[in-house]
Amino acid sequence: MMKIMIIEDEARIAKRIERMTRNFFEQNILAITICDSLQKGLTYIEKNTIDILLLDLNLNGENGFEILKSMVAGSFHTIIVSAYTDKAIDAFTYGVLDFVPKPFDQTRLSMALRRVTSVEKTTAGTMKYLAVKKAGHTRMIAVKDVLYVKGAGIYSELYLQNGQQELHDKSMEMLEQLLPGSFERIHKSYLISLDQAEKIIIRPGSSYSLLLKNGETLPIGRSRYKELKRKMI
Missing domain, CATH: 3.40.50.2300 (Response regulator)
Incomplete structure (x- = not known):
């Protein structure tokens, strides 16, 4: 409603x-x-x-x-x-x-x-800033500085390239609609900028992870592996 x-x-x-x-x-x-x-x-x-x-x-x-x-x-x-x-x-x-x-x-x-x-992204795809509220103030974060987004219930956690973290009031699903096409859903809880992706790691038991350029690894959902692999070729 x-x-x-x-x-x-x-x-x-x-x-x-x-x-x-x-x-x-x-x-x-x-x-x-x-x-x-x-x-x-x-x-x-x-x-x-x-x-x-x-x-x-x-x-x-x-x-x-x-x-x-x-x-x-x-x-x-x-x-x-x-x-x-x-x-x-x-x-x-x-x-x-x-x-x-x-x-x-x-x-x-x-x-x-x-x-x-709709689950589709906006047709504009020109979002350049994410506005976050903190201590009564609104701060603008450049989208290019976002490494990945992690779902946190009705909120989203923004992980930045400088190592900082910010909490956004929008859910990850809502941000997924707004962020540029360079951001890819790799897991039910992670939305990643493919510009920061290094390679896919295949582990025993058909478990997949994504190695980022900063050395971090994030899980890849099995249903999203093939599409992610195709986009990273």
Whole structure:
């Protein structure tokens, strides 16, 4: 059951987004909340959990792009609905799931909403930063500095090339949708940047491991061995 937030200052458009969203998810919606300002939206998100944020980038003169970093650090997926199409490329680099340009119709918004439940990666594949929250602040981590991602329940652990670790509020499955194609799921608990892979190690009993360039080894799921081998040739 989805909990959805719409941050849009034009009441007519907000209601249109709400109607189309209800048409798409039908009975699978628990609640839809509409806020007409960034501050109201931020306050609500601090106190409540949501699954999807539909965000406009220009609200009564407020620049929604200013708070995009903190939004994409959340546990939910963010979809931009905006006429500011020149901001689309930048939005994707921060890790939004989709950018729906105004004016839009049911087909285009449904395409974006369908990605929430899809296992496929976003078509943009241009994510360059991962935003993580720590001690009340949002820190931007370059994707190129991520060695691998380990699933930790509803969270993800980011292992960086400098040896540091960071906790991300999104699950590994959600990050898998957003990260570039160079990241490969090698195990139910590991998502690895293939740029950091050295070779596959085959152990007795048909057990497989991946040796990384830094000397670490990670397990490879049996069902993922053949595909990984093909991509590393």
